[in-house]
Amino acid sequence: MRTRGTRRLGRLLLASHVGLALLLCALLLATGAGTIRAALQDRARAQVVQAAAEGLARLEDQRRDLRVVALLLSERPTLQRYLRQDRRGEAAAFVETFRRSAGVDAIRVERGGEVYAAAGAALPPDMDVAGLHGTGDGGFWLLQPQAMEGPADARVVVARRLGSDALGALGDGGAVQVALVDPQAAPAGDDPLRRSYRHVQATARAETAASRAQDILRIEPVRAAGGGVEALVVASRAHRAVVAEGMRWLVAFAVGSLLVTLAAALAAVWLARRIAAPFAQVAASAERLGAGDLATAVPVPAADLAEPQALSRSLESMRLQLRAATATERAQREELDSVLESVGDGIVAIAEDDTIQYANRPFLALVGREAADVLGQAYPRVLPPAADAAGAGAGGRRDPFVEARRLGLAQARCRYAVDGRVRSFVVRSTAPPGGRQVAILREETGAEAAQSMRDAILANLSHEFQTPLAAQTAAVEMLREHVREGGDAVAARLADALYRSVLRLSQLVENLLDSVRLDSGEMRLRREDVDLPALVGEAVELMRPLLEQRDQQVQLDLPAATRRLVGDRQRLFQVVVNLLANANKFAPDQSTIRVELVWGADEVALWVEDEGQGLPPLRDRADLFAPFRRAPEQEPSQRGTGLGLAIVRAMVERHRGAVVLAEPRRGRGARIGIALPLEPA
Structure with a gap:
């Protein structure tokens, strides 16, 4: 019989197999996605590293080319003669001709700190240091000055203008590009990337970084003639290009994974049907056993699976053993009931909430009630403590047996009001596992009543002795001090002997009172x-x-x-x-x-x-x-x-x-x- 919220084994097996196949597919996709992503990122890093290195090499080639051009121009005898003869027009025409043949963008001849002749694009007057200089529109000037061997105060300045693609580029839809960046022009608002720029500029060591848009960049330092870093070559590849390439790989990988999942689902359908049928037969037999049918045998399912066959055999063995144990338990219960009923003392089983769960006939005879009036009732209601019992006060009565249970005592003397009169009982209790407690009750005998009276007398005497002994001890202590101050040795010895006697007597009385407290269960610990x-x-x-x-x-x-x-x-x-x-x-x-x-x-x-x-x-x-x-x-x-x-x-x-x-x-x-x-x- 199926209950609400349960599932069939066949459906569960099918769902589990398909779920495992889907999970495997998802794990493969996740693992494959991570692997592909890592491979593509490594590839992109390698590309930007190579592109940056090639761009830096091209920049060095441009720098060497300018140095050669500047050196050749400074050594030309014609230009030196024009400078000595102060022939500006001829010098300007010569420089323009040389610029065109050398393939540079600007040449400036200086003498005495002033421009003597110029050709090509106009260079700003303050641009006179070798190296790279920005133009303000995204381009750069590569400048190379060279002193002339003729006039001591003359030099030539050769410059070539570089665009954003002058150092090369990588394709893939323009997603990868190489740009020359000034050291002071670090990207604004991108702190990690800005730190990378500054780190490369400070250490002159190349570094691979990523922008907030996850673009991969390679930053190469460009060293100046003095040894410092004058610029940075940055090669970058856009993240969207890497993602697009990865998606193409993932689509192919996902198609293959889905085909594998479909094949696993078909195999799961066949396997679930093969496994669920014999277990369903065993489950039906188990339901009959659970309903109490111990007469019907458990059949062995006709299947080649060892587990359901072993389970059915175990259920059949359990059925036989349970049927035998039930018969034995019924016989033992009847025997135990007869034994408990024949015991002369009253026996009662009490639950944790003080309700009576079992009572034999002697107990019912002691309390003068029927079983229906006792079972399920609270123990203090069946046996109410007498008004003069120990612990009963104006605010209510405390059951001595309940107090004894709380203190862990095995035996207690209790006085209960039964049939309108006070009767004394001796209660022995045990606390078996599970919170239940079994108590054995009988009426108190004359010897036990005498012992109880003796304990009460001893307790009263010990208590009455304590007050005069305390006063006597204080008086003897004062007497000892007085005698010692008087110097009478005999009186001092007598006072000491008296003090020792009082001390021993006080100790004996205290021990006697403690023994009575222990026997009666009145000992309380702080x-x-x-x-x-x-x-x-x-x-x-x-x-x-x-x-x-x-x-x-x-x-x-x-x-x-x-x-x-x-x-x-x-x-x-x-x-x-x-x-x-x-x-x-x-x-x-x-x-x-x-x-x-x-x-x-x-x-x-x-x-x-x-x-x-x-x-x-x-x-x-x-x-x-x-x-x-x-x-x-x-x-x-x-x-x-x-x-x-x-x-x-x-x-x-x-x-x-x-x-x-x-x-x-x-x-x-x-x-x-x-x-x-x-x-x-």
Whole structure:
């Protein structure tokens, strides 16, 4: 079945073949046009170069001819005698006769700076320098003066007038011509061509250029007697002549290309019909499969093409496999439905928009509804949170399970209003790919309710302890300062001992409160720039009284930050304090605790190494980070709650980091590190 906008394979093949043939023809024309154009331009350049060289050679021949004429005239004894005897009439007649026989246009005899005799065309008085001079009407004078050997103050000036075609020309309908151009008469308004004129005039080197009309020009310098450039010989060929010649070549080339295209189109028609027929048969079989017809076999087309035959065989194999897979999937679905229905806990599948897509019978029994009233409904509407649930406020109720999903928790305790009464549920959730989420619900047992009550009591006690401990810590600090100023050593030791006890008690309460927050999912992290070297320094100063009690030294290696670290400064401060407290507790008196920062490309590592008994065997190291786990046979007299390293791991993982255990670098002891990711550069 064809849909709107689709095309038949035969027509597509025909169009593609004809299109490729036309494209090939166009490419050939484009390539041929470029090649012909380049060849014609190269030919035109060669012609203008040759014409300019020949014109320059003719000009040099004219110059040599004038020099010979001027030299012969200056050496004639008759003219010298007329000058000595001051016979002007005879001298003028002699010069006119000589001009006609020499074939020049003008001769002027000068004596004492004045014209003594003249013949032919009148030359301007200021035209007395050898070389080329313009006439103002497009022509030029070629002038050659020569001093006479007779009278010292006499000389002859021989001139020949040159027209625009005096140096030769190229034909082709007058499109190519050679003209003599004065150096100062560069074309106006054509900057590139004007620059070429000036460049040749300045460097005395020939140059090939093009005008704005794309006429090709060859500019040859004409050197003066003094060595400079006195004029330019320009040979040009009109662009229209080159284009006309190229069009004749292209017409012949296009006729041949069109004949090739026509032959390719005829071959494409035959080939398209031969290819499209078997594929059309395979497409019809594929449409039947797409419509759900798994009973009809896929026939192999009677064609000598391997591809449609292989495709039809693949479709037949796919049909058989799909029919078998459909039967298997139907059986597995029925089996899975029976398993889910027999589970005692409620199971519900929730989409990304919080709508329920699946619910088993135990879940329907828990909520007291039918499947039609649950499927497609929003989860908070089916199980509305109780008014006294955590997070419910005056502005509305927040579902604890939804909050747990947002925080990434696998389990949450939720209180829902079901059948007009508040019931407690334990919800475990998973997040499979695709955005759907499966939740398993059951009513809370007595042991779980007791544990929840214990966590609430611990949280309240820890919170209530913080305020008096903070006031007591401030009072003890003031007492220490007062006692130290009094000079009573015994009282100072007692005040220090009291301050250490308050500090340890505050640390234990903070760890206990953090553990409750972590278990209940109430731990929130801020995102702010953290100066980790400064934070470690502050943690060491906080732990200084406990370190001084056991005469322990802290060796710091804290290089400056090279990348940004973003996290919760307060929580990271607690992590460093717990690591230092762990080292302080397990390291012996008068030992050294080493703290080292290592900045990498993508993460920063903080290492704390002590000189204690070291870590337990590998099989027991998992207990290091378990809450309320201790090793009485290894733990010293400073007993703890077993929460320090557990809180360290939990907070570091919340920062998308990891806790690392390594062998100590200096003998025995423990080496514990944390790795935190850095912001991209």
